[in-house]
Amino acid sequence: MIKEIENDLRDIVGEDWVVTKREQMEDYLIDETPASARPQPAAEVVLVKPADSQEISKILKLASEKKIPVFPRGGGTGLVGGAIPTKDGIILSTERMEKIEIDKENMMAIVEAGATLEKLLKAAEEADMLFPPHPGDEGAQVGGLVVCNAGGARAVKYGIIRNYVKGIEVVLPTGEIVNLGGKLLKNNTGYNLMHLMIGSEGTLGIITKVIFRLYPKFGATATLIVPYENRHDAINTVPKILQRGIIPLAIEYVEKDTIEKSAEHLGKKWPCEEGNAFLIVIVAGTGIDEVYSESEKISETCQENNSLEPLIAESREEQDRILDIRSNIYTALKPEIADILDVTVPPANMGKLMDVIDKIAEKFNAYIPTYGHAADGNLHPHVMVEKGKGLDHVKKLKNEIYKAAIDLGGVITGEHGIGKIRIEDLNLCLSEKEIQLMEGIKKLFDPNNILNPIK
Ligand SMILES: Cc1cc2nc3c(=O)[nH]c(=O)nc-3n(C[C@H](O)[C@H](O)[C@H](O)COP(=O)(O)OP(=O)(O)OC[C@H]3O[C@@H](n4cnc5c(N)ncnc54)[C@H](O)[C@@H]3O)c2cc1C
Known part of the structure; x- marks a missing residue:
């Protein structure tokens, strides 16, 4: 089936922007998830690099019609396997869409989805303004940052990515292009679909453009x-x-x-x-x-x-x-990491969570390096690869940490999201009704279940 659409894709984006050889797309088959936790990529995938939202619209119309899965891809810095194509289908990279326009009057940046965080920080600074948030990997792209609602260290004063997004252009799985929000600081017109897109992890639409609020540079x-x-x-x-x-x-x-x-x-x-x-x-x-x-x-x-x-x-x-x-802590530890968690509890319970994690480490005779965003109640305990202990050990340890966070009023993820490696843990902290409502929303946006379908 994938072979059959390669020529259609070439017609849409041009010969140069369709990659079919496996050896030329290796980097797109993984992300930053530790190797032992990372899901396997599917056997038959094609990589496309569209130039704009019109081309993305045509690709999604084609994929919807043929019921072919599409996996949007940003900077590939995700830590839960979100961008990995786990079914035969299309990897859609937004890397060519990286224009940034600064609106000084409104103190906003209009940014295409493929621009990296590094580029956005620089553009804001050159315009004598500031984009305050700083999730740890500047290679992340704007689309990925928004659909993952990334957090990072500099969230205490001004908040996480969600707090900066004022408008979004999104291509729905059916191919329709929708503009949500705008250069507005107040907007109460109907359900806030823009905020539904933020944190949707590439399951409801492909973000193509974002309007971010900027701040004055610090003195x-x-x-x-x-x-x-x-x-x-x-x-x-x-x-x-x-x-x-x-x-x-x-x-x-x-x-x-x-x-x-x-x-x-x-x-x-x-x-x-x-x-x-x-x-x-x-x-x-x-x-x-x-x-x-x-x-x-x-x-x-x-x-x-x-x-x-x-x-x-x-x-x-x-x-x-x-x-x-x-x-750099994660990168330095990465070869020995089996999984990086990002459990989050009410900030005042952070110390209690760390105490329970110590007890879990003792019980499992395991080393669990831990650090985190101390004012946000957001902790990164690392489950390490241990000789002679397999995936079952990792799973048990992880579940105990999840349960400890939930018992303290927390959640299993405050930053990295569910991706493809936390799906089976979702019901630990969401009710059946919540999951049902989410499934209903997914069906409404993506009736053919083509966008990141495994999630
Ligand atoms: C060293 C390191 C430090 C990190 N620090 C932090 C941190 O401090 N805080 C934090 O929150 N995260 C952190 N992360 C995780 C990661 O950087 C974020 O989740 C980031 O938002 C992912 O963006 P990306 O462009 O790399 O997305 P990708 O990994 O490419 O994709 C992530 C998900 O987004 C979807 N997606 C990507 N682009 C689009 C689009 N245009 N439209 C729709 N869906 C799309 C993909 O399908 C996938 O589901 C860190 C990662 C690393 C490696």
Whole structure:
């Protein structure tokens, strides 16, 4: 069946943008999911790289008519196998659609789905503005960021991707092109279909263009590394900082062994020699005085809660180095990781969750490196590959962590989504009725079940 449509696809996007040879599409058959958790790609797939939404519309009309699965693909940085083509079908990459237009008057960016986060950050900065969120891999593309509703470190002050999206152009599985929202800060016109698309993980439509809200550039920023001997003291400080009326851009929690490993992997040195556990706090403000004053208050609060002497990085280079080391933890550990979780609990339960994870590690005699977005209640426990212990061990361990998060009022995923590797865990935290409603929505948008059908 796939062979039969190759020529139709060439007619739509042009000869050069249809890839049929397996060896030329290897990179599109995987994503950043750890190898042992990653689903297998299907045998018969074709890769297409359309230039615009009109071409995507034609591809989806064809696929709908022939009932052929379509797997939208962004930067391939997903951690739950979302973009992997697990059925014979079409991989649709948006990589050629990467135009960015900045609307200074409205302080918005109009961005095609294939532009990377790196490119968007740069474009905003060049226009003297800021796109605040920073999910850890700048190779992620705008379409992927939106349908995964990505979070990341810098969510404390202004929120996750959803908080920035004001408009979307989307091609529905039937091929119709719809514009949802616009350059609007307020819009209460009917059900909010735009927000339904955000976080839909490529099951309801293909995002082709996004309108993002931008912010004024910060006048100054500083990054504090706050060392602690005791992990509980570190976690318990977080609400105290927020209750003092200071909302930093980011508050991250990391541990000595993992952060040092990440630094070493980059050929860099973690700048803090003291302590076993660290908070990384990014402070941003209109000017250096404001940033100093907030940093001082944060240092004071941390020291009142038993921290050791905080380090302050002020230069852009030093701050970038710290964020790089933090963002690289996953990559540094990746060869030994069986699965990376992103369980999320009410922020005040973060310490309790970490205690239960310690108990689970003891019970399973397992090493579970853990770090996360401390002010968001969002933790990344890593299930590691262990010799002599197979997938069954990984599954049991994972389920215990999921149950612990749910018992504490949490969910199994706060960032990475369900993808293709968490489907069987979905009913742990969603009711039958919720799943039924979601299935109904999927049928309405995608009557032929062609878009990411396995999900
Ligand atoms: C080192 C590292 C750090 C990370 N840090 C974070 C983090 O801090 N916070 C966080 O939330 N995530 C993080 N991630 C996960 C990942 O970067 C995000 O989920 C990101 O949003 C995926 O975007 P992508 O373009 O790579 O999507 P892909 O992996 O290509 O695809 C992901 C899903 O989106 C669908 N999709 C892609 N493009 C479109 C489109 N245009 N229309 C419709 N569907 C589409 C795909 O079908 C798939 O289901 C990290 C990943 C890595 C490797």
